[in-house]
Amino acid sequence: MEGNGITEAEARHLVELQDAQVFFAEEVGGQYSDTVGGFSLDVHTGTLHVRITPDFANKAEVDAIAAKHGIDITYDETPWSIAELDAVASAVNAEFGTEGVAATPDYETSTMLVSAPDQATADHVESRITSLSETQAANASGGNQTQTNSGSSNGASIPVSTTIEDLADMPEDKCTDRFHCGGPLRSGISMTVPDGVCSIGFTATAADGSRWAFTAGHCGGRNSMTAHGEQRIGPIRQSFDYRHQSGYPGLDLARARIANSYWLSWPRRGVIFHPGSPDNLGRVTGFISINASYIKGHSVCLGGINVSSSPCGTISGFRNGLVAVKGYDACGGDSGGPWTRNVSGVRLLYGVHSGSDSGCHRNNASKYSYFTPMPLIRTYWNRTLGQQMTIDLG
Numbered sequence: 001m002e003g004n005g006i007t008e009a010e011a012r013h014l015v016e017l018q019d020a021q022v023f024f025a026e027e028v029g030g031q032y033s034d035t036v037g038g039f040s041l042d043v044h045t046g047t048l049h050v051r052i053t054p055d056f057a058n059k060a061e062v063d064a065i066a067a068k069h070g071i072d073i074t075y076d077e078t079p080w081s082i083a084e085l086d087a088v089a090s091a092v093n094a095e096f097g098t099e100g101v102a103a104t105p106d107y108e109t110s111t112m113l114v115s116a117p118d119q120a121t122a123d124h125v126e127s128r129i130t131s132l133s134e135t136q137a138a139n140a141s142g143g144n145q146t147q148t149n150s151g152s153s154n155g156a157s158i159p160v161s162t163t164i165e166d167l168a169d170m171p172e173d174k175c176t177d178r179f180h181c182g183g184p185l186r187s188g189i190s191m192t193v194p195d196g197v198c199s200i201g202f203t204a205t206a207a208d209g210s211r212w213a214f215t216a217g218h219c220g221g222r223n224s225m226t227a228h229g230e231q232r233i234g235p236i237r238q239s240f241d242y243r244h245q246s247g248y249p250g251l252d253l254a255r256a257r258i259a260n261s262y263w264l265s266w267p268r269r270g271v272i273f274h275p276g277s278p279d280n281l282g283r284v285t286g287f288i289s290i291n292a293s294y295i296k297g298h299s300v301c302l303g304g305i306n307v308s309s310s311p312c313g314t315i316s317g318f319r320n321g322l323v324a325v326k327g328y329d330a331c332g333g334d335s336g337g338p339w340t341r342n343v344s345g346v347r348l349l350y351g352v353h354s355g356s357d358s359g360c361h362r363n364n365a366s367k368y369s370y371f372t373p374m375p376l377i378r379t380y381w382n383r384t385l386g387q388q389m390t391i392d393l394g
Helices: 008-031 059-069 082-099 119-140 374-384
Strands: 036-041 048-052 073-077 102-106 111-116 160-164 190-193 196-199 202-206 211-215 225-228 231-241 252-257 282-287 299-302 312-319 322-329 338-343 346-356 362-373 389-391
Touching: 008 036, 008 048, 008 059, 008 299, 008 338, 036 082, 059 073, 082 102, 082 111, 082 119, 102 312, 111 119, 111 312, 119 160, 190 211, 252 346, 282 338, 299 322, 312 362, 322 346, 346 374, 362 374
Parallel strands: 048 073, 111 160, 282 346
Antiparallel strands: 036 048, 102 111, 190 196, 190 225, 202 211, 202 389, 211 252, 225 231, 231 252, 299 312, 299 338, 312 322, 322 362, 338 346, 346 362
């Protein structure tokens, strides 16, 4: 079978290559975030560009990691590290999140992407980013602004790309359908809520042993009862929708306590629905842990309840804190569903579906879908939960 001018074997090789690049980015970006600035993909050659600051001193180690994963890399210089970009974005979101502002680094260009409700707010945020950049530069140079061995100590500010956009205008995906699937409770199946139906993104287990099912925050508020088919799941105990709440731009997440003994009796966890073969369970084997691993041009696929036979698109960057996926326009009921990469029946979890451009065009080269990234979800957990939460892996 051929599509988009490449054979099935070539497509399979491309998927495997991109998976290797993601694992490489996770490892390198996690270990060397102080001197690595991000990653970008040359879609023509398949080479991954590693952006490094002048302080980078781990080429031998990074080369060895690339060899381990079997990928080709090259190095480009950047003035800002992942850690510096993340620190500035976090500070801006903490200070201006209540004003409808979302700041997200573009690691490919070392630029701060800012969404603001009006130009006056955008100008204020840009001025603040300049100030925060100076602080990062001073910290990197030990307080000596004339020192030039650090990538951020060159006196320049992080460039800002501003979009005037109201976060409340981002669409939602809901519908009034139902589906039925026996246990165990798995990603990608329906979750009914009082006013419709959404999809289950993933499950997790808390330190106290309680179990939870996650969907989009706009699917239901606190104490809303959830179910799948004829079986209740349990009540939503925490819900956050960035369209109506502030502090976590791009966070669209709700967690429902799994309180029904029917679901609790199934010991297997970390599984995902296989369309057309309900008994052939897929496994959720891992998740993205840093934003720099969302590499533009990489393919991701949606596991919502109304997806097409090829529910995939390519990452195009961040918008309002959400990851934007070009080429797939999700449908009503897909909200809360998992965005993953699939290789040989196993999946890496990228995030939870939030909404799409205009709804239900499915495979369309000019349309976009959006999802809440896993690092933001885990940041939210760490700041708001009184105990550790562990994503269920199969």
